[in-house]
Amino acid sequence: MTAIDEPANARSRRTREALLAAARTLIEEHGFPAVTMAQVAERAGVTRRAVYLHFASRTDLLTALFDYVNDAEDLASSTRRVWDAPDAAAALDEWARHLARYHPRLISLARATDHARRSDPDAAAHWDLVRRDWHAHCRRLSEWLDHDGRLAPPWTVDTASDMLWVLMSFDVLEGLVVDRGWSRERYAIHLAALFRATFVSQADDSRDDASSRSGTR
Amino acid sequence: MTAIDEPANARSRRTREALLAAARTLIEEHGFPAVTMAQVAERAGVTRRAVYLHFASRTDLLTALFDYVNDAEDLASSTRRVWDAPDAAAALDEWARHLARYHPRLISLARATDHARRSDPDAAAHWDLVRRDWHAHCRRLSEWLDHDGRLAPPWTVDTASDMLWVLMSFDVLEGLVVDRGWSRERYAIHLAALFRATFVSQADDSRDDASSRSGTR
């Protein structure tokens, strides 16, 4: 899906990258609504018409950019730590750290995509795919917690998944990190505290072998 | 502030109301980006030009509409229950119920305002005022909890206020109630559970006079 036009010209590939880079910096500087195709073209050093030779529409450019950044920023290595955790409770901590580590870089693009999806069905479809994927992660965490017997009442796998999922909201992240000036560190710590207090039941932690009992492998 | 143009004509007042009602239903049906001034005018039965005799811009119409609905829906009576609670922990429960009771009616308008503020400084300013007001509520709750000696670690009044504030996010509400199909009841219960587990320390509830000790009056 990423490499549909793979056998493209060298020049073409360069222009495409320049357009994506231009769009990215412009969006991060001024926000998506303020960024026009003309501006992207100008910053990339091409004609406005040329942009449409690479991207069918403004929305198409945005979604391609989102995927591009998602790939470039090495999402996989950040989530691996979550699934490598010894038990579900530790995984939840890592999940909070992952959100604090990885998502801040996506804020402006996520905002842009969220903005676009309100007026464009294509953007909405793309955004839904991304969020569906996130929800699967949250479900996996909830199931793990449940399997370890540490899912606190009144939570079920379903409700915990949903709640974890909405807590990934960029509104939450942006509100704290941007509007209220929280550091990523502070964000990670307090989000982890919220997760733990809310979803993790106080099991017999005195038994030190508890972690080995419930490992993944 | 609401009645700046109070001495207006009877016809003028009727038209203004018709425009607000038209805009409201249209936004709730199709979302703000899809609603044009021409459509609002048509539904209200006036000329597009006439809309600009009542509202300086599309943003102005939106913010006026937000305030109008906020007043009409009787916000005050919904929040009163929070501050009438016997103690801070109960107030937090009421706060969750308030959010589940009152905010769903505002979803489309809040989405619209949030959308508009990305591209319009005036909308951003108005939205900031509303959110500042919300933050004050959250701070009051946190201070009450702290005063009752039931603010759980690692929370401080500052951090708890901020976290409570971002949890008011319409992303959270919309994600659960719209995307995941939660009922308001379910939303209220689980939000209250999250609040309680996260922010309220397990105090000596056995002492039944604890509530009387920490009342507001």
Place this chain on the structure above:
DNA sequence: ACCCAACTACACACATCGTATAGCTTACTG
């Protein structure tokens, strides 16, 4: 019956998206 505010009818300037078309340039290929 009068008058002024409120509204209409219509035209304009401007921004932005997306498309069309003819021609020029650059990179690959034989």
Place this chain on the structure above:
DNA sequence: CAGTAAGCTATACGATGTGTGTAGTTGGGT
């Protein structure tokens, strides 16, 4: 090292939407 096709430019166009300008018409209040 030419030839050629892909990639790009230059320029124009249609469609929508916002917000303004202006002259004329209507209706509510006195």
